[in-house]
Amino acid sequence: MNETRQTLLEVRGLKKYFPIRKGLLRRVVGNVRAVDDVNFTIRRGETLSLVGESGCGKTTTSRCILRALTPTAGDVNFLTEKQRVVNIATVPKSQLRPLRRQMQMIFQDPYSSLNPRMTLLDIIGEPLLVNGVGTASDRRDRVEELLKLVGLPPEFMSRYPHAFSGGQRQRIGIARALALEPALIVADEPVSALDVSVQAQIINLMLELQEEMGLSYLFVAHDLSVVKHVSDRVAVMYVGKIVEIAGTEDIFQQPMHPYTEALLSAVPKPDPRLRSQRIILEGEVADPASPPSGCYFHPRCKHVIDRCRTESPVLEEVQPDRFVSCHRARELTLAGVQE
Amino acid sequence: MSQQNAPILSVENLHTYFRQDEGVVRAVEGASFDLYPGQTLGIVGESGCGKSVTARSILRIVEEPGKIEQGNIWLRTSGSNGSSQRVDLTTLDADSQAMRDIRGGEIALIFQEPMTSFSAFHTVGNQIIEAIRLHQKLSPKEAREKAIDLLRQVGIPKPERRIDEYAFQLSGGLRQRVMIAMALSSDPKILIADEPTTALDVTTQAQILDLLRQLQEEKGVSIILITHDMGVIAEMADAVVVMYLGQVVEEGPVDDIFHNPKHPYTRSLLKSIPSILAKPRTKLATITGSIPHPYNRPAGCSFHPRCPDFMPGRCDVAEPKLQKLNERQVVSCFLYDNLPE
Ligand SMILES: Nc1ncnc2c1ncn2[C@@H]1O[C@H](COP(=O)(O)OP(=O)(O)O)[C@@H](O)[C@H]1O
Ligand SMILES: Nc1ncnc2c1ncn2[C@@H]1O[C@H](COP(=O)(O)OP(=O)(O)O)[C@@H](O)[C@H]1O
Ligand code: SF4
Ligand code: SF4
Ligand SMILES: [Mg+2]
Ligand SMILES: [Mg+2]
Numbered sequence: 001m002n003e004t005r006q007t008l009l010e011v012r013g014l015k016k017y018f019p020i021r022k023g024l025l026r027r028v029v030g031n032v033r034a035v036d037d038v039n040f041t042i043r044r045g046e047t048l049s050l051v052g053e054s055g056c057g058k059t060t061t062s063r064c065i066l067r068a069l070t071p072t073a074g075d076v077n078f079l080t081e082k083q084r085v086v087n088i089a090t091v092p093k094s095q096l097r098p099l100r101r102q103m104q105m106i107f108q109d110p111y112s113s114l115n116p117r118m119t120l121l122d123i124i125g126e127p128l129l130v131n132g133v134g135t136a137s138d139r140r141d142r143v144e145e146l147l148k149l150v151g152l153p154p155e156f157m158s159r160y161p162h163a164f165s166g167g168q169r170q171r172i173g174i175a176r177a178l179a180l181e182p183a184l185i186v187a188d189e190p191v192s193a194l195d196v197s198v199q200a201q202i203i204n205l206m207l208e209l210q211e212e213m214g215l216s217y218l219f220v221a222h223d224l225s226v227v228k229h230v231s232d233r234v235a236v237m238y239v240g241k242i243v244e245i246a247g248t249e250d251i252f253q254q255p256m257h258p259y260t261e262a263l264l265s266a267v268p269k270p271d272p273r274l275r276s277q278r279i280i281l282e283g284e285v286a287d288p289a290s291p292p293s294g295c296y297f298h299p300r301c302k303h304v305i306d307r308c309r310t311e312s313p314v315l316e317e318v319q320p321d322r323f324v325s326c327h328r329a330r331e332l333t334l335a336g337v338q339e
Numbered sequence: 340m341s342q343q344n345a346p347i348l349s350v351e352n353l354h355t356y357f358r359q360d361e362g363v364v365r366a367v368e369g370a371s372f373d374l375y376p377g378q379t380l381g382i383v384g385e386s387g388c389g390k391s392v393t394a395r396s397i398l399r400i401v402e403e404p405g406k407i408e409q410g411n412i413w414l415r416t417s418g419s420n421g422s423s424q425r426v427d428l429t430t431l432d433a434d435s436q437a438m439r440d441i442r443g444g445e446i447a448l449i450f451q452e453p454m455t456s457f458s459a460f461h462t463v464g465n466q467i468i469e470a471i472r473l474h475q476k477l478s479p480k481e482a483r484e485k486a487i488d489l490l491r492q493v494g495i496p497k498p499e500r501r502i503d504e505y506a507f508q509l510s511g512g513l514r515q516r517v518m519i520a521m522a523l524s525s526d527p528k529i530l531i532a533d534e535p536t537t538a539l540d541v542t543t544q545a546q547i548l549d550l551l552r553q554l555q556e557e558k559g560v561s562i563i564l565i566t567h568d569m570g571v572i573a574e575m576a577d578a579v580v581v582m583y584l585g586q587v588v589e590e591g592p593v594d595d596i597f598h599n600p601k602h603p604y605t606r607s608l609l610k611s612i613p614s615i616l617a618k619p620r621t622k623l624a625t626i627t628g629s630i631p632h633p634y635n636r637p638a639g640c641s642f643h644p645r646c647p648d649f650m651p652g653r654c655d656v657a658e659p660k661l662q663k664l665n666e667r668q669v670v671s672c673f674l675y676d677n678l679p680e
Contacts, residue, residue: 228619
């Protein structure tokens with residue numbers, strides 16, 4: 001990992017609580033702690049993946065970063081193209097638009113995220129139009145360039161999305177996200193809805209674009225095999241909290257949090273000779289509206305000790321560049337996957 | 340062949356088509372495979388390749404206007420005196436008593452989204468009890484006890500409480516367990532699981548796969564496991580059928596499929612799947628293009644526009660046939676045509 005890379009995004013103490021209301025007066029009777037004190041950074045040109053089971057808060061975290069949701073607490077510091085640090089969590093709404101140009105989103109479902117009544121020229125050119133970039137003919141040239149960039153023939157410009165396959169639609173979504181030359185792309189499950197043979201094409205495209213344009217990715221995914229192929233670093237979430245962050249190689253080969261270990265062990269390995277004794281995690285993910293005491297993972301953890309039931313662990317740097325939130329991180333030796 | 344080694348289910352040259360105004364969808368076109376007692380047969384392929392229609396054909400629940408146009412589906416059943424007989428399911432009326440006894444009797448189905456298969460108005464317990472009493476003469480009280488026992492067998496905590504809950508009150512993992520309990524209520528010999536874990540998280544998937552394995556060991560049930568996930572196949576299957584655009588392109592023992600694949604599609608698919616065993620940040624081999632629309636099936640070998648081994652004048656002209664390559668492997672590809680018998 002390149003230590004000299006500039007930090008592009010810094011998320012500190014990020015919280016997003018959704019109130020639970022009951023009764024005639026809609027009184028708040030509790031909170032869904034969807035994101036509960038999340039901290040991480042993304043450097044320029046790097047991919048940080050956010051992984052964890054459904055409901056752990058990945059989408060909520062990414063929407064807070066883009067200010068599609070207003071965080072309950074915390075900072076989302078972003079280094080702008082003018083080298084200024086802006087806190088996206090608190091910046092007045094009126095100042096958001098120029099920032100949004102610099103951070104774009106790619107969605108999971110390429111079917112529902114494209115307007116069926118618009119041609120590719122309009123879809124991909126819309127961000128340019130909205131931000132008053134160039135003349136109509138400049139926009140046309142730019143859309144042509146973008147289509148080539150994502151591997152689609154420029155002639156497709158006048159067609160409508162329904163004519164395209166899932167993979168092609170995802171390329172269109174990527175072209176649109178790239179229109180304003182953002183520094184950060186937040187991709188929420190960008191290949192989950194695609195066929196296996198098409199996933200590979202989109203993963204490769206994202207890797208190539210990153211090399212060419214120096215993009216940073218926040219890559220949200222539940223599929224750890226995909227994550228292995230795209231990430232520089234990986235953050236594992238459990239019930240609204242990050243339990244471990246480390247470089248990809250480190251976290252897969254030698255996880256330091258018991259939940260990471262269990263998650264890795266559960267992933268089916270595409271080799272029948274490796275049918276292993278998997279760690280079968282008992283029970284279910286905790287409810288973010290009423291999480292357990294102490295370490296949220298303790299009811300399912302096979303390394304639990306008394307302390308875990310009462311005291312919440314905090315995310316600590318237990319080795320250079322390795323952050324773990326577990327009382328026993330320094331003493332446990334856990335199993336990863338070999339390459 | 341001894342009874343034990345005879346297939347319990349044989350699908351032979353199955354063709355299931357949907358004839359519509361816009362054209363004919365040849366959803367399944369010439370599928371053949373055998374399922375052996377106590378084994379897990381994996382059917383793998385990308386979306387739309389005909390996996391679900393194959394399963395529905397076996398159970399004779401293909402939706403209108405779908406129709407089995409050709410082929411046989413042989414089910415081996417054991418008579419009361421221990422003798423066995425074969426019945427061709429394609430010759431039975433889909434709504435006949437005989438077919439209804441087989442469906443949810445000899446053969447049970449579990450599928451991807453259990454939510455849609457449960458009623459919102461009845462507790463899961465009442466639905467299991469109803470299923471039990473359909474095939475067995477038990478009093479309501481006995482049926483309830485059996486239902487609780489089934490829920491316990493599939494690992495549902497506090498089954499005597501859960502039995503009175505509704506499906507929407509359960510998590511995805513628990514719903515899938517209830518669905519398996521319901522499928523087991525008739526003591527089936529064959530369990531068809533169509534993408535049973537696709538909607539679940541990996542940790543829950545591991546629990547459900549483990550449960551299926553354990554039930555197979557205890558009850559000796561044969562499983563047809565349908566999935567698009569090569570990892571699930573590697574973990575679970577004894578034998579594998581690979582499908583592409585309605586056709587079986589390769590069949591063989593799981594170890595051959597992964598370590599000695601023959602068909603170019605199987606080979607390309609294996610190279611293109613993201614693997615947790617890969618080096619970080621490595622590009623994947625890709626299969627060019629995408630799956631054609633079912634109305635526009637390419638002429639000749641339907642994989643030819645995407646095939647790295649495409650032979651012009653041959654693969655785009657004639658259709659390869661499924662042929663035995665050796666004792667274990669079956670493949671449909673012209674690359675293997677000139678091989679000695
Ligand atoms: N608008 C909302 N109102 C209430 N709860 C929500 C809302 N959005 C998400 N949640 C809850 O927050 C938690 C995290 O959800 P989400 O961020 O979508 O998780 P993930 O993307 O990891 O699957 C879940 O328990 C979810 O039910
Ligand atoms: N009810 C139906 N009417 C028309 N076509 C159908 C119907 N069900 C399935 N098909 C078509 O049959 C083909 C095979 O579908 P299916 O067996 O569901 O694929 P898989 O389960 O492998 O994803 C697809 O092209 C699909 O569109
Ligand atoms: S803090 Fe305790 S319960 Fe939590 S992960 Fe570590 S060992 Fe397990
Ligand atoms: S028959 Fe030809 S096109 Fe089809 S898989 Fe074999 S080599 Fe490829
Ligand atoms: Mg999400
Ligand atoms: Mg299907």
